Amino acid sequence: MWWDTLLDPFRGKAVTIPPMDGAFRPNTRLETAEAFVEVARPEALLVHEGRLLVASGTDLLAFPLEGGAPTPLHRFETAISALAGLPDGGLAVGLVAGEVRLVGGRFDGRVVTEVAGRRIHAPTALATTGEGILYIAVGSARYGADDWQSDLMAQGASGAVLRLDLIESDGRILADGLAWPAGLLVEPDRSLIVSEASRHRLVRITGDGRSKPQPLLSNLPGYPSRLARAAGGGAWLALMAPRNRLVELVLTERAYREDMVATIPRELWIAPQMSSGNSFLEPLQCGGVVTMGVRKPWAPGRSYGLIARLDDHLRPVASLHSRADGHRHGIRDMAEIGGVLFAASRGGNAVLEIETGAA
Numbered sequence: 001m002w003w004d005t006l007l008d009p010f011r012g013k014a015v016t017i018p019p020m021d022g023a024f025r026p027n028t029r030l031e032t033a034e035a036f037v038e039v040a041r042p043e044a045l046l047v048h049e050g051r052l053l054v055a056s057g058t059d060l061l062a063f064p065l066e067g068g069a070p071t072p073l074h075r076f077e078t079a080i081s082a083l084a085g086l087p088d089g090g091l092a093v094g095l096v097a098g099e100v101r102l103v104g105g106r107f108d109g110r111v112v113t114e115v116a117g118r119r120i121h122a123p124t125a126l127a128t129t130g131e132g133i134l135y136i137a138v139g140s141a142r143y144g145a146d147d148w149q150s151d152l153m154a155q156g157a158s159g160a161v162l163r164l165d166l167i168e169s170d171g172r173i174l175a176d177g178l179a180w181p182a183g184l185l186v187e188p189d190r191s192l193i194v195s196e197a198s199r200h201r202l203v204r205i206t207g208d209g210r211s212k213p214q215p216l217l218s219n220l221p222g223y224p225s226r227l228a229r230a231a232g233g234g235a236w237l238a239l240m241a242p243r244n245r246l247v248e249l250v251l252t253e254r255a256y257r258e259d260m261v262a263t264i265p266r267e268l269w270i271a272p273q274m275s276s277g278n279s280f281l282e283p284l285q286c287g288g289v290v291t292m293g294v295r296k297p298w299a300p301g302r303s304y305g306l307i308a309r310l311d312d313h314l315r316p317v318a319s320l321h322s323r324a325d326g327h328r329h330g331i332r333d334m335a336e337i338g339g340v341l342f343a344a345s346r347g348g349n350a351v352l353e354i355e356t357g358a359a
Helices: 002-010 148-153 245-250 254-263
Strands: 034-038 042-048 051-056 059-064 071-075 080-085 091-095 099-103 123-128 133-138 159-165 170-178 181-186 192-196 201-205 214-217 222-229 235-242 305-310 316-322 331-337 340-345 350-355
Touching: 042 080, 042 331, 042 340, 042 350, 051 080, 059 080, 091 123, 099 123, 133 181, 148 254, 159 181, 159 192, 170 192, 170 201, 181 235, 192 222, 201 222, 222 331, 235 331, 245 254, 305 331, 305 340
Parallel strands: 080 123, 123 181, 181 222
Antiparallel strands: 034 350, 042 051, 051 059, 059 071, 080 091, 091 099, 123 133, 133 159, 159 170, 181 192, 192 201, 201 214, 222 235, 235 305, 305 316, 331 340, 340 350
């Protein structure tokens, strides 16, 4: 009835999140996976010219696929936030400084700071096609690429996806008003699948940007990060942090969030994190979370490790987990080659190596 609408502002609303069930049923496949290499806070991965490139802070390292010592490729002035390979063998490197730098190949030395008048304030993901097209996900117009938690707490929705023709130097804004786009996947028809982290969903946008983003997969149990094409069809999706009821509640309380952000160090916020259990000052340490000094695997942790396997229709069919009591948390990126899936665990300071048959 009409009076129901009038009463809405005075009613309590349930805080709900989807359960880890079905394709997301918990397991320990990430926690028990082999460590390909231990490296500090790996942010992005790319299989390029027969090597695995790993972005760690300001360093870009190249590892032989069979394992071994890395070869330092580049060191940048600020941290690397995204990677993509160019058709001519060059690289596109997103930097926290708010730019995309092209290294090697035809466009070596070129620096991109804006597209179609839109500043690349927070390059969070990159993708390319063989026609010299570079797609850029910009997480926010306010916060940097390494400050997703601040954008989430501010309930920001100023992200965008940009298209740049490197040959013609022509740019276009394909989508705007996105809530931290964190991953890109180019489809055969040149449409793009975009992971929208703060709205915990995947959307499809057209390659010409003439239609609104269409939701494909909504109400995910975590905050999605990057997408990677799977060799057998479909895709891999990284979920960099879990959703839980306490964070969802805090997101409804504006005054509390603003006071928390202004007065408490970021690593102690009631907010999703890439790792947890590092300080006795962290929230969520009592009751069903930690009992007699032991963190329960089913606890509503602030961090988690999760990769979803999506089928050809981008529906979840399986998943790999590092649960609340594990350490391989904060999965940011993946790369698959030769039946092996490499996964960057930022919270676990490692790149994991997983046989895709077992996954």
